[in-house]
Amino acid sequence: MSDDLLHHFFGGFVRLHVLYHADQEAICGIDMIEELRRHGYRLSPGTLYPILHQLEKNGYLACKENLLNGRRRKNYRITAKGRKLLGHARAKLKELFAEVVDDGAP
Ligand SMILES: [Zn+2]
Numbered sequence: 001m002s003d004d005l006l007h008h009f010f011g012g013f014v015r016l017h018v019l020y021h022a023d024q025e026a027i028c029g030i031d032m033i034e035e036l037r038r039h040g041y042r043l044s045p046g047t048l049y050p051i052l053h054q055l056e057k058n059g060y061l062a063c064k065e066n067l068l069n070g071r072r073r074k075n076y077r078i079t080a081k082g083r084k085l086l087g088h089a090r091a092k093l094k095e096l097f098a099e100v101v102d103d104g105a106p
Contacts, residue, residue, distance in 0.1 A: 019086045022061055026075040
């Protein structure tokens with residue numbers, strides 16, 4: 001598989017992870033980088049932050065700035081629009097999983 005295509009797939013997976021975790025709790029960039037690393041994705045802040053900004057700009061995430069130990073920190077939560085998208089993506093993911101991973105098993 002070409003690296004470009006893999007990169008394309010991972011871009012979608014990373015966005016799904018972000019939406020999922022922002023639905024569970026408030027997330028910040030640095031914690032999300034750690035979480036994604038746990039899943040085997042190595043993202044730099046320069047890659048992840050634009051993704052968070054884009055999701056915010058498109059109304060899927062809402063950002064709140066907090067002070068933590070005197071440093072400003074951006075926390076993101078999923079919005080109603082983001083939750084709707086996640087529900088949609090989850091249904092498609094289940095279908096895809098059943099076919100591609102479970103090999104068409106009903
Ligand atoms: Zn995760």
